[in-house]
Amino acid sequence: MIFKNISKSKLTLAFISIVITFFVWQQGLRDSLNRPSVTFDISQKEQEIAELSLQSIPVNLKKIFIINDPVDQINKSLSDVSFEELTERNKLIRIITSELNDPKIYKNISKDFENKNFKFLIDEIEKKSNNNSYKPSPDTFDLFKGDRFLYHLLSRKFDFDDSALITKSFSSKMFLKILAIRLIPLFTILIGSILALKILWTTIALKKFGWKEIKYLDLELIDMVLLIAGGFVVLGEVVSPLFSISLVELFSRNISNELSQSLKIFFGYLFMAIPPLGIVYYQIKSLNGEFNFKKDYLQFNFLPIKYAIIQGIKGWLTIVPFVLLISLIMNSLIDNQNGSNPLLEIVLNNNNYLSFFLLFLTTTLLAPLFEEIIFRGILLPTLSRNFGVISGIIISAFIFALAHLSLGEMPPLFVLGIGLGITRIASGSLFSSVIMHSLWNGLTFLNLFLLRT
Structure with a gap:
């Protein structure tokens, strides 16, 4: 049984959350068509x-x-x-x-x-x-x-x-700068392609993929609905910004527009992360009777640290050629794609170094950690248990891409989500997928930083 002993109040909350999420995401995706491509x-x-x-x-x-x-x-x-x-x-x-x-x-x-x-x-x-x-x-x-x-x-x-x-x-x-802008992606694609071919060859030779054991929390799909729709969307994307934006505007009247903008993004992300992480905390505590930070509930598996980091780097290098290939195909099929993440344009045109630091912190630390806990730490193991590993990776990657509310960026983000899911399960370490996600965002950030004149 996928659903068991579910209270009516839980079902009602889940239903309301799904309805609100549908309208929020539908409007977000529609709005993305009016945003220019960076x-x-x-x-x-x-x-x-x-x-x-x-x-x-x-x-x-x-x-x-x-x-x-x-x-x-x-x-x-x-x-x-x-x-x-x-x-x-x-x-x-x-x-x-x-x-x-x-x-x-x-x-x-x-x-x-x-x-x-x-x-x-x-x-x-x-x-x-x-x-x-x-x-x-x-x-x-x-x-x-x-x-x-x-x-x-x-x-x-x-x-x-x-x-x-x-x-x-x-x-x-x-x-x-031109050397770095042209050569870093080139070397990354070259090394990533070699790694991908090596993994493919090994998989064919062994006739299996080396999945590690997946540890999952005893949560149901209804809990995933409450976490993603209720926590991530309704509380995180709809309610939280009302507080974060008001807070920043209250204390940022006498600072530059660039710094104010960066503070809104930084605190906006912090406030957005609190409700879903609070739900994760409550879910773990309800299952175990307590929440102990020393226990690795989400299978971070930090140790051995060298192994976890290397797996994250390998995952990042391997997925880069595929994401860029999908982006290239999309660009060739659709002229003037709209819907770029507004954060990209903000980074590209920012000249305040404190703003840069806040944006760097948000994109390379806060976003990867928060998103990996939600999508690969909680959602992926639960989906894999119920539908199998492959389906779990695909479904979680689709929801991950959809949650970024950009029609133009959905295909590349979907491929990235698949890579993050494979890295999470192949390494047996959530920390590895955090490293991989951080490196992806970091390379994008570095490229935008170098493009400033």
Whole structure:
């Protein structure tokens, strides 16, 4: 019997939780279609770094790292998007990099800009368009030194020297960034592919996969419904944000918008984790009559620590080629995929180091630990007991992908969830899947950090 001796109150709570979860997730997935994809911004940032690194790239490597002129590539990408949909900065970049000679265009566009400095630039570009010999003092553009790429474009447009800002040292740093951005994923895919082939060969040779014994709590599927729908969604995603956002807004009136945003994400995640973890605590205590931190209820199996970490690293390396392959297939099938996690854009455009630390802590420590406890620590073992290991991995991976509320990212997250489930069971250690999850988020975070100019 899957369900036994279930009280009416438990069934009622579960039913209400499922109904609310349906509407919350349905609305979340629908909203994700209106969120822009961060892929466009990532591609543009990479081209900006490539342009700023040009003077430091060895001649014999330029054909490898710079296939087409970066500025032309940026202009082409921006031209493929409706002008009205571009950010003010991208509108400005498109104007600077395009050959627009009609002064009326600048007058009409200028009215649409809220940024006064950008309006000023439109006026300068208009003067240049009316009189090609017009050459303002370089000091005129000192306001834009904080945006090195934009300043560099202005130096090209108005023919002034930007070497005091775009120094050889700075250009070398940009070249090192390009090296890291291009080579780290490449080496990861190469090593991961070799590992995957080795595991496949071993599995075929032994005619079985080396699953470790799964220890599970004596919980029923109804408990999983209450944990995921009731704790994770209703209390975690609906109720908790009301408190976390209010708390941050109360204490963050005099701090920068970037830091305030990061604090909302950090405390939002903490508050979101409390209800489901509280339910886990209550479920364990009700089964055992107590909750003892020394007991490894969820099979973390920290020791031997070296083994657990190595298994996590292996799992991460092995799954990377498959997730990236699915992402590549999705990109080739669907143009302009929407629904990227808003956190990605926040990290990409953040310039506050305290904000970065909070976001790093959230993505590489809090999120992996919390999500692995819920999805691979509680849900996966229960599903595996009732439906078998393979089905348990697939169902838990699907719910994991669905819970991120992004239609565009669901296929890659589903594959990642399968990898995390396999690592959890193959290693016999929840800690290994936490390490793997942390490495995945960490690599994404590192890539976004490197893309900042």
